[in-house]
Amino acid sequence: MRLILTILVFVSSLLLAGTSASAGISTKRQDILKLIGTTYAPNGKFAWIELNGEDYGWTKEGGNVGKYKILIVEMGKVIVESRRKTLVLVMH
Secondary structure (H helix, E strand, O other): OHHHHHHHHHHHHHHHHOOOOOOOOOOOOOEEHHHHHHHHEEOEEEEEEEOEEEEEEEEEOEEOOOOEEEEEEEOOEEEEOOOOOOEOOOEO
């Protein structure tokens, strides 16, 4: 039994020696976008979006929600973009 335990400790130490450890903490902030609703009106298409817990209410297509711009509003779906990425938000 003692021999098996010694072998297990030896093998696990070899496995751990071959892996690189990372103790860094990621400081990259990720935005949380939530689509609350969409609607059509005579004066345009609107999306109700929440960004990081902040409610932006009804924002017109082409308007801004934080650093995101609303490109296309369809019923139940919105396409937004920032400088880096384009996201599709879908209602559930």
